[in-house]
Amino acid sequence: xxxxxxxxxxxxxxxxxxxxxxxxxxxxxxxxxxxxxxxxxxxxxxxxxxxxxxxxxxxxxxxxxxxxxxxxxxxxxxxxxxxxxxxxxxxxxxxxxxxxxxxxxxxxxxxxxxxxxxxxxxxxxxxxxxxxxxxxxxxxxxxxxxxxxxxxxxxxxxxxxxxxxxxxxxxxxxxxxxxxxxxxxxxxxxxxxxxxxxxxxxxxxxxxxxxxxxxxxxxxxxxxxxxxxxxxxxxxxxxxxxxxxxxxxxxxxxxxxxxxxxxxxxxxxxxxxxxxxxxxxxxxxxxxxxxxxxxxxxxxxxxxxxxxxxxxxxxxxxxxxxxxxxxxxxxxxxxxxxxxxxxxxxxxxxxxxxxxxxxxxxxxxxxxxxxxxxxxxxxxxxxxxxxxxxxxxxxxxxxxxxxxxxxxxxxxxxxxxxx
Amino acid sequence: xxxxxxxxxxxxxxxxxxxxxxxxxxxxxxxxxxxxxxxxxxxxxxxxxxxxxxxxxxxxxxxxxxxxxxxxxxxxxxxxxxxxxxxxxxxxxxxxxxxxxxxxxxxxxxxxxxxxxxxxxxxxxxxxxxxxxxxxxxxxxxxxxxxxxxxxxxxxxxxxxxxxxxxxxxxxxxxxxxxxxxxxxxxxxxxxxxxxxxxxxxxxxxxxxxxxxxxxxxxxxxxxxxxxxxxxxxxxxxxxxxxxxxxxxxxxxxxxxxxxxxxxx
Numbered sequence: 001x002x003x004x005x006x007x008x009x010x011x012x013x014x015x016x017x018x019x020x021x022x023x024x025x026x027x028x029x030x031x032x033x034x035x036x037x038x039x040x041x042x043x044x045x046x047x048x049x050x051x052x053x054x055x056x057x058x059x060x061x062x063x064x065x066x067x068x069x070x071x072x073x074x075x076x077x078x079x080x081x082x083x084x085x086x087x088x089x090x091x092x093x094x095x096x097x098x099x100x101x102x103x104x105x106x107x108x109x110x111x112x113x114x115x116x117x118x119x120x121x122x123x124x125x126x127x128x129x130x131x132x133x134x135x136x137x138x139x140x141x142x143x144x145x146x147x148x149x150x151x152x153x154x155x156x157x158x159x160x161x162x163x164x165x166x167x168x169x170x171x172x173x174x175x176x177x178x179x180x181x182x183x184x185x186x187x188x189x190x191x192x193x194x195x196x197x198x199x200x201x202x203x204x205x206x207x208x209x210x211x212x213x214x215x216x217x218x219x220x221x222x223x224x225x226x227x228x229x230x231x232x233x234x235x236x237x238x239x240x241x242x243x244x245x246x247x248x249x250x251x252x253x254x255x256x257x258x259x260x261x262x263x264x265x266x267x268x269x270x271x272x273x274x275x276x277x278x279x280x281x282x283x284x285x286x287x288x289x290x291x292x293x294x295x296x297x298x299x300x301x302x303x304x305x306x307x308x309x310x311x312x313x314x315x316x317x318x319x320x321x322x323x324x325x326x327x328x329x330x331x332x333x334x335x336x337x338x339x340x341x342x343x344x345x346x347x348x349x350x351x352x353x354x355x356x357x358x359x360x361x362x363x364x365x366x367x368x369x370x371x372x373x374x375x376x377x378x379x380x381x382x383x384x385x386x387x388x389x390x391x392x393x394x395x396x397x398x399x400x401x402x403x404x405x406x407x408x409x410x411x412x413x414x415x416x417x418x419x
Numbered sequence: 420x421x422x423x424x425x426x427x428x429x430x431x432x433x434x435x436x437x438x439x440x441x442x443x444x445x446x447x448x449x450x451x452x453x454x455x456x457x458x459x460x461x462x463x464x465x466x467x468x469x470x471x472x473x474x475x476x477x478x479x480x481x482x483x484x485x486x487x488x489x490x491x492x493x494x495x496x497x498x499x500x501x502x503x504x505x506x507x508x509x510x511x512x513x514x515x516x517x518x519x520x521x522x523x524x525x526x527x528x529x530x531x532x533x534x535x536x537x538x539x540x541x542x543x544x545x546x547x548x549x550x551x552x553x554x555x556x557x558x559x560x561x562x563x564x565x566x567x568x569x570x571x572x573x574x575x576x577x578x579x580x581x582x583x584x585x586x587x588x589x590x591x592x593x594x595x596x597x598x599x600x601x602x603x604x605x606x607x608x609x610x611x612x613x614x615x616x617x618x619x620x621x622x623x624x625x626x627x628x629x630x631x632x633x634x635x636x637x638x639x640x641x642x643x644x645x646x647x648x649x650x651x652x653x654x655x656x657x658x659x660x661x662x663x664x665x666x667x668x669x670x671x672x673x674x675x676x677x678x679x680x681x682x683x684x
Contacts, residue, residue, distance in 0.1 A: 139422060226536050
């Protein structure tokens with residue numbers, strides 16, 4: 001938030017960690033270690049806990065089963081998280097407002113069912129069908145938002161009704177037949193069964209790093225021209241280096257199997273895109289403001305209701321995108337689409353990734369990181385030939401740990417007079 | 420005193436159902452002047468502030484801005500005239516940084532994206548011109564002390580370049596040192612030529628910064644004093660409406676015991 005190039009995996013809070021004191025009266029820059037200590041005590045942790053947790057999970061599974069950190073397994077992991085990850089991006093937006101959306105699982109199933117009916121039964125071209133379905137689901141979310149804001153029903157209840165109701169509509173749309181298959185070589189199926197060529201994968205990575213570097217340099221130049229404090233060179237090198245190393249490792253591993261999955265590229269694009277909207281636009285700033293203090297936002301002249309309604313619309317639209325990706329992965333839409341644990345995992349991912357349940361703190365990267373954690377646990381458990389029982393228990397424990405961390409950090413902020 | 424008042428109210432009345440909150444209230448503000456508005460709970464201070472801010476327009480009465488009559492029917496009208504209000508409960512978002520809060524709802528945009536650099540520069544200039552001391556304009560306001568937060572809230576009201584600033588109990592929740600910070604800031608607003616309306620319960624604060632004290636009692640003007648010409652007892656008498664009251668009796672008792680008439684400090 002502080003600059004065009006804030007922390008890649010941090011919300012607006014990360015601005016405080018970018019270090020340079022910029023105030024008219026600077027009391028000096030806290031040293032790195034002391035800053036970390038302060039953040040621990042005061043609850044401005046950002047994405048660090050989940051990154052460390054993910055590293056631990058990977059090391060544990062790798063030590064238990066050598067095929068965990070193989071290109072094949074990691075490529076599968078990337079594919080598995082795409083659909084629920086997209087839904088989780090929408091959940092992050094809703095959580096930032098301090099609200100919840102329990103209907104995203106059902107809406108994603110409904111989206112898959114509608115797309116199947118449009119495209120397979122009625123011959124609507126796939127791309128057009130996808131656009132229409134995402135728009136319809138956006139309208140569904142707007143309806144949720146209207147009831148929540150204009151009637152004043154808590155989002156928990158409205159979307160609980162949606163959870164049940166939209167699942168009913170899904171069954172109704174599918175009709176007695178129950179399951180509709182997508183053709184194996186169709187557009188929908190290819191969404192999650194296409195890999196970028198090796199060259200395209202590398203090109204994508206290079207473009208990302210170059211764009212990030214260019215944005216940082218441009219920002220530094222403008223800051224210098226404006227007479228504002230600059231980032232340290234070491235920090236710039238560290239940030240760009242981290243991104244470059246991460247991108248190179250990801251592309252290299254995925255290319256060692258079948259190339260970067262298109263579905264992963266779509267998920268990452270959604271995560272980055274929404275992150276930019278959240279941190280770089282007035283709209284995104286309003287979402288954070290409303291999550292922080294509704295009354296202050298209203299007094300500042302923000303149209304609180306309209307922003308809330310639009311966020312519920314976006315959440316449902318993202319649920320539709322996730323539902324379509326999920327249907328693509330199994331080549332079909334059925335009565336089970338969007339059911340089971342989709343909703344719970346999408347919410348769990350956002351929270352595990354570090355987005356606060358209390359509103360105003362978080363980033364779309366938590367959807368990606370949280371899904372990586374959940375997907376890694378699932379994948380590791382499968383490799384160890386453990387069943388759903390162990391998987392659920394461990395995922396539950398990780399979620400609990402994340403929520404406890406969120407609550408503790410909130411208490412830390414309070415104790416240090418930050419809330 | 421400056422030649423003409425920038426804002427003057429006369430004959431302002433306001434009724435809420437059966438309650439006559441204001442009756443023929445009068446108030447004048449000159450540029451570069453701090454006017455304290457004092458009164459007991461329910462005396463009509465907040466109602467008068469809301470009339471000026473356009474939150475609850477007056478039933479009748481005249482408001483003049485720079486000499487010409489104006490109507491303030493909604494908050495927007497007050498803002499356009501150049502009246503800014505800082506409310507008692509700080510309207511800041513704890514999770515946003517100082518820049519984010521200063522420009523909330525009024526962000527600079529460049530090519531469709533927030534222009535953080537322009538906003539940060541303006542924020543730094545504004546805060547340093549007011550000598551507001553904060554560690555960095557990039558810390559979340561949650562990390563600031565109560566006095567710093569109040570200063571940020573006041574600074575935000577100045578972004579619209581108002582001519583009159585109303586502060587509703589700006590020191591109510593603050594400690595001694597933080598109160599001093601805010602009082603310093605109020606003096607700087609006066610030095611900038613702004614008219615400041617200070618609503619306060621704390622007569623010590625009022626004595627410290629106000630040039631003039633306007634007392635309201637039961638919705639009516641109950642006295643007006645130039646600071647330095649009135650004793651605290653006179654002001655208290657005007658607030659309570661009696662020369663003989665619980666407050667004066669206590670003052671006399673304490674004075675008798677201590678052998679001094681100075682009881683306020």
